[in-house]
């Protein structure tokens with residue numbers, strides 16, 4: 001497996017996932033800031049020219065959450081996903097999808113100070129609803145599925161961690177702060193997040 005990566009990018013999330021799994025892979029550094037992502041060779045793999053990108057034999061997986069979900073299923077013995085077809089899978093999918101489809105676009109709009117848009121037809125609604133969603137979805141249990149740490153924590157917890165660090169999420173409540181601290185306390189998180197990068 002090849003993991004196209006840069007240490008200051010969303011690929012840190014998939015790097016963390018690979019570190020949690022502790023599986024063999026080749027790390028290919030793509031300096032997207034100096035145009036490495038725009039070469040014909042890389043665009044033939046991912047036409048978005050973006051990282052993270054995972055290549056597993058003849059399978060190309062893009063999008064951070066999709067890569068984390070794919071890897072969890074690819075290595076079921078590592079226990080980072082609830083069984084396919086189980087009811088827990090519904091909750092798991094929700095936590096995998098809400099960061100990229102709803103929360104991140106809202107934070108991006110907010111940081112760009114875009115306020116004039118139709119909130120009832122835009123998928124992420126408005127900040128008030130997103131903050132209520134974060135507060136409601138953040139677990140009081142150790143992880144989103146209770147005692148079992150899964151790829152959903154990498155994706156959802158990873159976004160909350162990033163949002164707190166960047167100030168996207170100002171004044172997080174006690175529950176969110178405690179969950180982010182649990183995330184940061186994981187061995188694989190520490191191993192994959194070099195403090196010098198941030």
Ligand SMILES: N[C@@H](CCC(=O)N[C@@H](CS)C(=O)NCC(=O)O)C(=O)O
Nearest residue numbers: 009010032037049050051052063064
């Ligand atoms: N939705 C994508 C976003 C990936 C993304 O935007 N990656 C940035 C780095 S953080 C990138 O590769 N930018 C280079 C470019 O757009 O040319 C994901 O979650 O994987």
